[in-house]
Amino acid sequence: MNALTLPDIAAQASRQALPLEWVGMCGIALPVLFDGQRLNAKADAGVSLDDGNARGIHMSRLYLALELLEQESLSPALLRRVLQRFLESHEDLSSSAHLTIHADVLLKRQALISPLAGWKSYPVSIEARLKNTMFHVELKIDVPYSSTCPCSAALSRQLIQQQFVNDFANKSLQHADVLAWLGSTNGIVATPHSQRSSAKLRVRLADFLDNLPLIAIINDAEAALGTAVQTAVKRADEQAFALANGQNLMFCEDAARRLNLALKRSTGINAFHIRVIHAESLHAHDAVAETRFNWGQPQ
Numbered sequence: 001m002n003a004l005t006l007p008d009i010a011a012q013a014s015r016q017a018l019p020l021e022w023v024g025m026c027g028i029a030l031p032v033l034f035d036g037q038r039l040n041a042k043a044d045a046g047v048s049l050d051d052g053n054a055r056g057i058h059m060s061r062l063y064l065a066l067e068l069l070e071q072e073s074l075s076p077a078l079l080r081r082v083l084q085r086f087l088e089s090h091e092d093l094s095s096s097a098h099l100t101i102h103a104d105v106l107l108k109r110q111a112l113i114s115p116l117a118g119w120k121s122y123p124v125s126i127e128a129r130l131k132n133t134m135f136h137v138e139l140k141i142d143v144p145y146s147s148t149c150p151c152s153a154a155l156s157r158q159l160i161q162q163q164f165v166n167d168f169a170n171k172s173l174q175h176a177d178v179l180a181w182l183g184s185t186n187g188i189v190a191t192p193h194s195q196r197s198s199a200k201l202r203v204r205l206a207d208f209l210d211n212l213p214l215i216a217i218i219n220d221a222e223a224a225l226g227t228a229v230q231t232a233v234k235r236a237d238e239q240a241f242a243l244a245n246g247q248n249l250m251f252c253e254d255a256a257r258r259l260n261l262a263l264k265r266s267t268g269i270n271a272f273h274i275r276v277i278h279a280e281s282l283h284a285h286d287a288v289a290e291t292r293f294n295w296g297q298p299q
């Protein structure tokens with residue numbers, strides 16, 4: 001053997017002739033462009049190994065195809081081109097290609113009252129598949145929000161009423177006394193529990209989309225939920241947040257239903273799966289609800 005000839009194990013015949021559904025690499029560091037931001041992403045890239053006799057795929061070819069993602073903003077068309085390269089570089093070996101990009105999208109959010117703003121980070125995954133000419137994109141998005149328990153709110157109101165009866169029984173009601181009582185911890189004896197909650201959205205996109213509607217979906221979800229978690233907060237903002245939560249009591253079932261209706265109204269979504277998690281402060285376990293639309297197995 002010539003010293004310059006490198007052994008190529010992938011080109012050898014496999015000892016066990018068996019096709020594989022997915023072979024590739026996970027967790028590849030990649031700076032991708034999205035909506036004018038450079039995102040610190042991790043990519044999972046793979047193809048099927050249809051030829052059961054081939055020992056392995058050519059991982060370097062998938063890795064090099066990812067270079068396309070450094071120069072152009074993420075879009076369905078760009079993902080499709082990368083996947084086409086995966087397949088072109090694995091002619092006779094593979095018929096389906098897969099690419100998933102995991103990243104955090106940063107969005108600047110205004111405070112509720114004060115003229116302040118701050119950044120919120122939304123974990124997203126963009127999953128693209130190409131099999132022959134069938135191309136699909138699925139988005140996974142985590143949206144954090146605040147939820148206040150309606151049952152706890154009702155129980156608290158009852159306790160406040162009882163306290164009122166105790167404190168004002170057989171007394172003539174004076175406006176000033178009631179006002180002072182309402183402003184005291186003795187008056188408002190109970191508060192409902194609320195929790196940081198999370199909506200895990202999985203969305204299959206329609207084929208015709210030119211852009212990835214990540215930001216539109218996040219905005220629609222936050223509008224439907226009503227009490228998004230905040231960034232920069234002064235007391236005026238905190239008070240507005242307390243009011244917003246008091247007017248927006250919800251069980252996890254309520255949150256799931258609202259999101260279902262919101263995503264059905266959005267254009268460009270073929271199917272979705274929603275899981276909401278209310279990380280209870282009443283319990284050490286979570287309250288969870290799921291809802292889906294058109295959510296069969298992808299082809």
Ligand SMILES: Nc1nc2c(ncn2[C@@H]2O[C@H](COP(=O)(O)OP(=O)(O)OP(=O)(O)O)[C@@H](O)[C@H]2O)c(=O)[nH]1
Nearest residue numbers: 007008009010011023055056057058059060061062
């Ligand atoms: N198929 C495969 N390759 C692996 C694995 N782990 C590491 N690699 C390495 O990935 C490297 C790149 O593989 P190839 O793309 O086949 O490299 P190459 O043969 O120089 O490139 P081509 O000439 O384009 O085929 C090789 O050095 C492999 O050893 C594995 O589990 N499977």
